[in-house]
Amino acid sequence: MSGMLRLRPRGFRTQIVASTVLLMAFVMIVLTTGTQAVLEWNTHNDVRRVLDERTQAVLEVVRATGKPLDSQSWESIEPLSRVFDANGAPVGGSIQHVAEGDATELAAEALSTGQRQDAVVHGDLNLRAVPFTTRAGERGAVVVSETSEPYERTELEALIAMIVLGLLVVGVAGGIAWRVTRQALEPVEQMAVRAADWSEHDLSHRFDLGTPDNELSKLGETLDHLLDRVAAAIRAEQRLTAELAHELRTPLTTIQGAADLALLRGVADDDAREDLEAISTAARRMTGVIATLLDLARERGASAKSSTPLAAIVEAVRPLVPDHLELIDEASAITVPVAAPASLVVQAVSPIVENAVRYARSTVRFDARLTPDQVHLLISDDGPGLAATVRGKVFEPGTSASDGTGLGLGISRRVARSLGGDVDVAEATDGAAFLVRLPRR
Numbered sequence: 001m002s003g004m005l006r007l008r009p010r011g012f013r014t015q016i017v018a019s020t021v022l023l024m025a026f027v028m029i030v031l032t033t034g035t036q037a038v039l040e041w042n043t044h045n046d047v048r049r050v051l052d053e054r055t056q057a058v059l060e061v062v063r064a065t066g067k068p069l070d071s072q073s074w075e076s077i078e079p080l081s082r083v084f085d086a087n088g089a090p091v092g093g094s095i096q097h098v099a100e101g102d103a104t105e106l107a108a109e110a111l112s113t114g115q116r117q118d119a120v121v122h123g124d125l126n127l128r129a130v131p132f133t134t135r136a137g138e139r140g141a142v143v144v145s146e147t148s149e150p151y152e153r154t155e156l157e158a159l160i161a162m163i164v165l166g167l168l169v170v171g172v173a174g175g176i177a178w179r180v181t182r183q184a185l186e187p188v189e190q191m192a193v194r195a196a197d198w199s200e201h202d203l204s205h206r207f208d209l210g211t212p213d214n215e216l217s218k219l220g221e222t223l224d225h226l227l228d229r230v231a232a233a234i235r236a237e238q239r240l241t242a243e244l245a246h247e248l249r250t251p252l253t254t255i256q257g258a259a260d261l262a263l264l265r266g267v268a269d270d271d272a273r274e275d276l277e278a279i280s281t282a283a284r285r286m287t288g289v290i291a292t293l294l295d296l297a298r299e300r301g302a303s304a305k306s307s308t309p310l311a312a313i314v315e316a317v318r319p320l321v322p323d324h325l326e327l328i329d330e331a332s333a334i335t336v337p338v339a340a341p342a343s344l345v346v347q348a349v350s351p352i353v354e355n356a357v358r359y360a361r362s363t364v365r366f367d368a369r370l371t372p373d374q375v376h377l378l379i380s381d382d383g384p385g386l387a388a389t390v391r392g393k394v395f396e397p398g399t400s401a402s403d404g405t406g407l408g409l410g411i412s413r414r415v416a417r418s419l420g421g422d423v424d425v426a427e428a429t430d431g432a433a434f435l436v437r438l439p440r441r
Contacts, residue, residue, distance in 0.1 A: 012181075013181045016177055017178050017181065020173050020177035021173065021174045021177070025166070028165075028166030028170060031162070032162040032163065035158060036158070036162075039154070039155045040155060042151075043148060043151035043152065043155060047126050047146050047148050047151065051118075051126060051128045054080070054081060054144040054146070055081075055130050055142060055144050058081045058093070058142045059130065059132055062083060062132060062134060062140070062142065063134060063135060079094060080094065080095060080096070080144060080145045081093045081094070081095065081142060081143070081144045081145075082094065082107075082143050083140060084104070084107040084111070084141045085138070085139075085140050086111065086138065086139040086140055088104060088107055088108040088111060088141070093142075095143065095145055096147075098121075098125070099122065099125055099145055102119065102121045102122075103127060103129070103145070106128075107129045107143050108141075109129065110129035110130060110141045111131055111139065114131055116130045116131075124152060125145060125147050125148075126146050126148060127143060127144070127145050129141050129142070129143045191219060191220060194207075195227060205227075206224045207220035207223060208224065248286075248290055252283050252287050252290070253283075255279060255283045256280055256287065259277075259279045259283065260280055262276050306340055306341040306342075307337040307441045308337055308340060308341065309335065309337045310332055310368055310375065310377065311331075312342055313342065313345050313377075314329050314331055314366055317346060317349055317350055317353045320357060321357055325357060325360055325363065325364055326363045327364050327365075327366070328364070330366060331368035331377055331378075332366075334369075334370065336441065337440070337441045338375050338438045338439065338441065339419075339438075339440060340419040340420075340421075340438060340439065344415055344418070344419060345438065347412075348412050348415040348416045348419070348421075348423070349379070349412070351408030351409055351411060352409065352412055352423070352436065353379060354408060356380070356383070356432070357381075359383030359384060359431070359432065360381035360382055360431070361381075361382050361383055363381065363382050364379070364381050365378075365380045365381070371440075373439065373440060374437050374439060375437075375438050375439075375440045376437055376438075378426060378433060379433065380428050380431055380432065380433035381432055381433075382430050382431045383432060385428065385430070385431050385432050386425065386432045391425060394425060395410050395423070409423070412436075416436060419438060420438075421437040421439055422437045423436050
């Protein structure tokens with residue numbers, strides 16, 4: 001249930017934050033691209049307007065003066081403008097030194113075609129040549145220039161500013177999205193964790209947030225109903241297990257008593273005596289299984305409030321190891337207790353110890369180690385080990401390598417899982433080994 005209720009905030013938050021960042025990045029890219037396109041269009045318009053105004057000013061001066069084109073007095077001509085006569089020779093004005101040759105060629109082209117000519121030279125220098133005719137009938141051409149470097153510098157500065165602004169906007173949007181989602185999901189995560197913990201350890205707790213008037217109170221009401229159903233299901237399971245155990249215990253006690261009584265009276269037939277002993281042993285084993293189920297139903301939820309040291313567990317199962325076998329105890333040195341009642345832990349460990357005793361040649365060994373949230377108890381023997389045909393299904397009911405019922409290891413795993421742990425087959429160089437994982441205090 002904890003796997004069902006526990007949220008995955010990292011993935012959900014990451015999706016929201018990533019979506020926000022990608023959206024804002026797309027918006028800023030579109031905005032930056034649009035801004036640059038507008039600035040470039042404005043730059044072309046500004047350069048064209050300056051060239052138009054400068055050309056118009058020079059033409060007004062040329063057409064208004066009565067001086068011949070070969071005169072050397074053109075003080076009133078706009079700077080960055082040059083006047084050429086009909087032969088393409090400069091007669092006045094000034095222009096950038098690097099553009100003198102280009103201006104002469106552009107003026108000759110305008111004179112030959114009789115039309116305006118535009119050109120961009122040296123990367124950012126815009127030239128315009130316009131042919132004209134004076135009032136005296138003289139032909140000539142005027143060439144004006146304007147560099148686009150200041151405009152392009154403005155574009156570059158605007159681009160850098162937009163990139164910096166875009167990074168800031170994306171970062172701030174991502175931070176805000178992360179903070180908002182964290183604040184919004186943290187109560188939900190806490191509710192899910194608490195509901196999972198209550199469903200496993202204490203079914204009496206409820207959120208009880210009152211009338212569902214918002215999303216959190218609706219979620220709390222839903223989780224309360226879910227906890228009610230879980231509690232009802234567990235109580236029904238406990239009641240059914242207890243009733244079945246009580247119903248089975250009476251006939252089993254009768255069977256075991258009758259078999260033991262018959263054995264006490266004496267049975268002359270060897271076969272009949274062996275059958276009665278087998279019946280008595282099986283009834284006793286089944287009584288132990290039923291007692292385990294009863295304890296499991298009775299003490300469910302008590303594991304979180306109980307503590308059992310490993311030394312006590314080893315001492316409780318020590319009588320199961322006969323004198324002809326050596327018990328090597330390396331587990332009692334671990335002082336961190338198990339978070340479970342001693343009776344249930346012993347019932348989880350006893351079938352494994354009995355299995356080890358059944359197959360051990362000389363030793364049964366207990367080892368233990370700690371993890372951040374569990375105690376790992378390793379029980380091994382120096383017997384023949386598990387057959388390959390049995391290893392994969394050793395915990396399934398009815399699986400046994402000897403004449404047993406095959407219930408012991410399955411009950412052991414069930415009890416361990418009810419406590420929040422598990423039982424698995426472990427790797428062993430000699431014999432068989434089982435790893436019992438239990439919650440630690």
